[in-house]
Amino acid sequence: MPDYRWSHYLTAPWELIDEWYRAVKFGIRNLCQWFPVIWADRHYTSDGLFKVMRHKLVLMQRELQRDPYYVGADRDLHLMHVCELLLDRYLSNNYSEICHRHHKEKWGDMRSFFEPTYDHSTGDIDPDFCQWFTDWPKATTPKLEEKAKIEMRKCFEQERMLADQDIQYLFKLLSKHHRNWD
Known part of the structure; x- marks a missing residue:
């Protein structure tokens, strides 16, 4: 946490508790979401890198579909989907x-x-x-x-x-x- 915010937390300690609660909550959620991908990763293949990229793109798409908070969100969703399809095609190795x-x-x-x-x-x-x-x-x-x-x-x-x-x-x-x- 940045030092400049401590004075704010002295006057509003409930925000510090709320921030720690959110950090733990989202940290546990991230562990659950990423565990299967990390568990299956092997350090001697490049497939692990592409599986991590694919998983990250899927999570980003899910978040952006839930809350498209800017004007070009539909275009970016489409581009993320194209990247996901390219990764799927590469990982399936059906060439x-x-x-x-x-x-x-x-x-x-x-x-x-x-x-x-x-x-x-x-x-x-x-x-x-x-x-x-x-x-x-x-x-x-x-x-x-x-x-x-x-x-x-x-x-x-x-x-x-x-x-x-x-x-x-x-x-x-x-x-x-x-x-x-x-």
């Missing part, structure tokens, strides 16, 4: 469905399997070491398999690009409008 649909139609479902290594000089099979192979049912020749691998890499690049694009748009919205959301 692969969009990217791999055409590849799956063209080449079929990818099959991955391990085979033990074969030593060509001795002709022995070494069961302790395995190689990982990937193929597609419609890629029948080595040339077609190579083409399917190249297209699969492009799918992975597109998947990453879509996720990065959502995060860049999220931070663009936040950097442009965060001062209005006080």
Whole structure:
């Protein structure tokens, strides 16, 4: 509490009690609201950061819907909702469905399997070491398999690009409008 207010509290002590009561009340409420988010957070992933941001945006939207106390509140509610949707899309991580649909139609479902290594000089099979192979049912020749691998890499690049694009748009919205959301 600032020192300059103590003289006021000497003349009106009930306000000090009221201020402490509100601090404890809202502190307990915040603990209850934030406990599930903090409990599930792991420090080695960036998902925790985005879950915290999403939760904060949801709480801000709820408060602003309850009491839209300024002129641009509807616009800010919409922008907060867009940010929430971007975070939901990023956290659900469903970009692969969009990217791999055409590849799956063209080449079929990818099959991955391990085979033990074969030593060509001795002709022995070494069961302790395995190689990982990937193929597609419609890629029948080595040339077609190579083409399917190249297209699969492009799918992975597109998947990453879509996720990065959502995060860049999220931070663009936040950097442009965060001062209005006080």
